[in-house]
Amino acid sequence: MAKYRMHLLVCDGTTCHASQSESVKNALQDCLELNNLENEVKVVSTGCFGYCEKGPIVKVLPDNTLYVKVKPGDAEEIVKEHILNGQIVKRLLPTESVAQVYASEGKTPFFDKKQIRIALRNCGFIDPENIEEYIAHDGYQALCKCLTEYTPQQVIDIIKRSGLRGRGGGGFPTGLKWEITAKVKSDQKYVICNADEGDPGAFMDRSIMEGDPHSVIEAMAINGYCTGANKGLVYIRAEYPLAVKRLKVAIDQARAYGLLGKNIFNSGFDFDIELRYGAGAFVCGEETALIHSMEGKRGEPTFKPPFPSEHGYLGKPSNVNNVETYANVPVIINKGADWFASIGTEKSKGSKVFALAGKINNVGLIEVPMGTTLRDVIFKIGGGIKGGKEFKAVQTGGPSGGCLTSHHLDTPIDYDNLIAAGSMMGSGGMIVMDEDDCMVSIAKFYLGFTVDESCGKCSPCRIGNKRLYEILDKITKGEGTMEDLTKLRNLSEVIKDTSLCGLGQTSPNPVLSTLDNFWEEYVEHVVDKKCRAGSCKGLMKYIIDAEACTGCTACARACPVNAISGERKGPHFINQEICIKCGTCMEKCKFNAVLLQ
Amino acid sequence: MVHVKTIEDLKKIKEEFGKRIQVSGKNFDPEKVVQIKVGLGTSGIASGAKEVMNFLRDELEKRNIEALVTQTGDMGYSYAEPTIEVKLPGQPAVVFGKVNIKKADEIIERYIKNGELIDGILPTNYMTI
Ligand SMILES: Cc1cc2nc3c(=O)[nH]c(=O)nc-3n(C[C@H](O)[C@H](O)[C@H](O)COP(=O)(O)O)c2cc1C
Ligand code: SF4
Ligand code: SF4
Numbered sequence: 134m135a136k137y138r139m140h141l142l143v144c145d146g147t148t149c150h151a152s153q154s155e156s157v158k159n160a161l162q163d164c165l166e167l168n169n170l171e172n173e174v175k176v177v178s179t180g181c182f183g184y185c186e187k188g189p190i191v192k193v194l195p196d197n198t199l200y201v202k203v204k205p206g207d208a209e210e211i212v213k214e215h216i217l218n219g220q221i222v223k224r225l226l227p228t229e230s231v232a233q234v235y236a237s238e239g240k241t242p243f244f245d246k247k248q249i250r251i252a253l254r255n256c257g258f259i260d261p262e263n264i265e266e267y268i269a270h271d272g273y274q275a276l277c278k279c280l281t282e283y284t285p286q287q288v289i290d291i292i293k294r295s296g297l298r299g300r301g302g303g304g305f306p307t308g309l310k311w312e313i314t315a316k317v318k319s320d321q322k323y324v325i326c327n328a329d330e331g332d333p334g335a336f337m338d339r340s341i342m343e344g345d346p347h348s349v350i351e352a353m354a355i356n357g358y359c360t361g362a363n364k365g366l367v368y369i370r371a372e373y374p375l376a377v378k379r380l381k382v383a384i385d386q387a388r389a390y391g392l393l394g395k396n397i398f399n400s401g402f403d404f405d406i407e408l409r410y411g412a413g414a415f416v417c418g419e420e421t422a423l424i425h426s427m428e429g430k431r432g433e434p435t436f437k438p439p440f441p442s443e444h445g446y447l448g449k450p451s452n453v454n455n456v457e458t459y460a461n462v463p464v465i466i467n468k469g470a471d472w473f474a475s476i477g478t479e480k481s482k483g484s485k486v487f488a489l490a491g492k493i494n495n496v497g498l499i500e501v502p503m504g505t506t507l508r509d510v511i512f513k514i515g516g517g518i519k520g521g522k523e524f525k526a527v528q529t530g531g532p533s534g535g536c537l538t539s540h541h542l543d544t545p546i547d548y549d550n551l552i553a554a555g556s557m558m559g560s561g562g563m564i565v566m567d568e569d570d571c572m573v574s575i576a577k578f579y580l581g582f583t584v585d586e587s588c589g590k591c592s593p594c595r596i597g598n599k600r601l602y603e604i605l606d607k608i609t610k611g612e613g614t615m616e617d618l619t620k621l622r623n624l625s626e627v628i629k630d631t632s633l634c635g636l637g638q639t640s641p642n643p644v645l646s647t648l649d650n651f652w653e654e655y656v657e658h659v660v661d662k663k664c665r666a667g668s669c670k671g672l673m674k675y676i677i678d679a680e681a682c683t684g685c686t687a688c689a690r691a692c693p694v695n696a697i698s699g700e701r702k703g704p705h706f707i708n709q710e711i712c713i714k715c716g717t718c719m720e721k722c723k724f725n726a727v728l729l730q
Numbered sequence: 731m732v733h734v735k736t737i738e739d740l741k742k743i744k745e746e747f748g749k750r751i752q753v754s755g756k757n758f759d760p761e762k763v764v765q766i767k768v769g770l771g772t773s774g775i776a777s778g779a780k781e782v783m784n785f786l787r788d789e790l791e792k793r794n795i796e797a798l799v800t801q802t803g804d805m806g807y808s809y810a811e812p813t814i815e816v817k818l819p820g821q822p823a824v825v826f827g828k829v830n831i832k833k834a835d836e837i838i839e840r841y842i843k844n845g846e847l848i849d850g851i852l853p854t855n856y857m858t859i
Pocket of ligand 3: 675688691692693694695696697707711712713714715716717718719
């Protein structure tokens, strides 16, 4: 069998594919054959490199040269110059970093890679069920350092200086929270990990717990040392069985190695962790509701203050942080506050994990430095919009967030910028929408979620959101009025101002942000009775083109509600009063006579 | 059972871990053995990663290839699950996406046995720390 001395990797990500990577691949193959190299050099297609705007991309192995914007006509030069003569084809190199090309890729990033893995550093690299592999990746060194070299206050100062902020949505400065919990005097304190992750489409925390559970355990122990707590509780939804299993295995192993339990690292510090299961209510992710749920009470939020840091689980001071927040902590201790603070923007440090979903090519989990633009996330890392369609909006922050438009694409992602743009960071769900998505329907989808998930304790949220939902529903059915649009806005403001917890205070955001950014679309629904995305059934009309109709009767026979009438061999008609808009007639018609308006 | 009490204890485990790779009870030199990681997060498992892992374990043994197949978490490529990472001795690791049984077979026969790359590689586009 042939042993290849070289490989040519041709990017076949969806975007590159559209920019003719297939013909580049064929051209390379042909050139190789012409030069009798096909048994020495192999052409292989690969997934997306994340540089779609520079595609098609060809990477030469083993020397790691990367060629960009390669055209089929360039194949000959690559084969002749690079493969036969050993000369790099300089004109096809990415201009930003010609000098770097010669550097080996492992050490110098080829040209600035967009992603950095901090919270996900071990995820997908180590066996999560083997504590020794975590230790082999410097695991538990941070805990050791804290317990043996630092005072609790010194650790808190490191976290404060690093600029780490909560990744669960609110973005509260983590070091400050630790300090507040540490200062409260109490015989018993708790360290709580919020692993409730309820946003639709989000799976960042799940992946961390499944892929690197020890990082969360280690950080919780560090927090216990800082705040003076010796008991940790992970509140995790029971729908995450694999994460539960991996956490349990990890906790058992940590106990067996003496990394949880009594007198850890001979420091006199005791710490242990237990799991508590949530039933999957979104509102139980709110920290006061979460605590009530752990206490066996109804999962309803209560007024803050008092904050959990002062009055938490069983009335004792409790430090609540999110899974991803914790996962950052050991690295900050190991690599230092300054290192962490050097990544990100002025007020948002480090990186953020996002779950990319929706109409995007590379659906998946990514981690980018704070300050990365939405454009880079969507069009580079995400590989652009599926099917080459037009980008319309991106939803961040889940049901509490908003929809941002193409105007926001160059906004650097951080806590403050997203809020200024009318959305929020949230826990990291990012749903991309294209021209086929109707923004009124999107707002309705999120409101439907909120209505289901509201705990019902306070009326603005319980009743107000239901009314919002009903108005949106009316608009999507083509029954809305301009007055409804004013009502939507006014009611939203009232709900925001008068709800007790974060759920109600943020639930109108999807409505407000779509009103702000897609006002014309609302007006079209209301005034023109038109849905430009063609997704609101209530606004669509199936009609039969009398010219094209052959009178075959196929549609009339298929219509479930007998809405179609007409003579055999004569034109047919749809009675709009009866039609339920199921679309069957359109499918059945062989003459494309049924049209959608 | 090791009770970790000092930083030296941690460092010892770290050092030993690199040397002491075991395949079915026997020790192997990590420089000589093929190492495969299968992404067994929820999305990997849902798209059949467990079956792929079992297949790899069984077939590598049957085909007399000394290899260490372990599980790992989600590599992040939801659009290309199941994903596996293959590290041949002395070579950089390569990640393959959309690995079904057929593809796994191809990976063994072509890449592992022959060093021949096949379609479906996922380029790493992130920095590690
Ligand atoms: C309705 C609602 C749901 C929430 N869900 C979550 C969640 O699933 N996970 C989470 O970590 N925080 C969630 N939060 C935020 C928590 O209340 C709390 O701020 C967070 O756990 C604090 O941790 P952090 O500072 O590390 O982000 C939610 C808040 C609200 C209002
Ligand atoms: S705002 Fe909604 S979810 Fe929050 S307490 Fe009130 S009713 Fe419950
Ligand atoms: S859309 Fe459905 S209900 Fe309406 S005419 Fe066609 S088949 Fe009948």
